[in-house]
Amino acid sequence: MVIIIVILNQEDPVLSNKKTRMSRQRKVILEVLERCENHPTADDIYLQVRKEIPRVSLGTVYRNLEILSSTGIVKRVQLSGSQMRFDTCTDDHGHIRCIECQRIDDLPFDPFNPCENEIQKRTGYKVVDRCVEFTGICPHCQGQNGEDAA
């Protein structure tokens, strides 16, 4: 993962266009994002970063997430709920959220590939992206209250 940072410092074509520097704040934000499994919100990230840089501001977190996502290193994912979420993994994949505990997991496969052509054919749209969220009850929560869940 450090590779990303090194690439950035060494004139990554995408970032060098934007004359972007790898500040301490940005580095930590990226590290948090890589460490985090659960598609954190900006505020989640802020709280994590604060452990390391106590005076960091939420504005800085948002600004950096914006810059990082404009480069494609980070992906903003709009899932249900009122907050934007962020993700380092940029390949297409869906998400599944537990309606009990709110955890969000990645789908282990892409359910859409076979559909894009079909969509293009039937709607006339030229498809450029997709975003999917399933909701359900995760195995753990099914265990906890199997009666409800079933």
Add this chain to the structure above:
Amino acid sequence: MVIIIVILNQEDPVLSNKKTRMSRQRKVILEVLERCENHPTADDIYLQVRKEIPRVSLGTVYRNLEILSSTGIVKRVQLSGSQMRFDTCTDDHGHIRCIECQRIDDLPFDPFNPCENEIQKRTGYKVVDRCVEFTGICPHCQGQNGEDAA
């Protein structure tokens, strides 16, 4: 579509549980929603309703959308962009948004049905809902600036 309203007045089991009345405002909101093709935002709906009930408030629109969606008559759809969108059609379907003109169309078929079992099997989640948004360029916009789009 009026059927819905009639049902509501005649003690629809869902709504009668909630002791919900069909007020003029709620009726108009529902009508706007049924007339609207394009997954309107609360504000879109507010502006439409105001044509008929000039003193209606935005709060009322939100309150009613909340009530209607809790009964399942209306579905909140969280798509990209900062605003919630609403939809009368409650059967599962995906959406596709044009990145040029922002219009949103329904997908003419459900690309997920075959996936749910697979997801359940592979993630252990019990799937209860799904939400999908594709983005692309609609046929109209492809025509307008085919060079860009292609």
Add this chain to the structure above:
DNA sequence: ATAACTGCAAACGTTTTGCCAGCAT
């Protein structure tokens, strides 16, 4: 010197809430 960056605080847009009055049962 320049340009990117930060923290802070204010502003912004969307949604929710509290209050009191009105209306249907």
Add this chain to the structure above:
DNA sequence: ATGCTGGCAAAACGTTTGCAGTTAT
């Protein structure tokens, strides 16, 4: 009389922005 409802205004919430000072090149 009760309780769902509406209008209004304020609050809440997530996010963005302006500013002045700091840091890296």
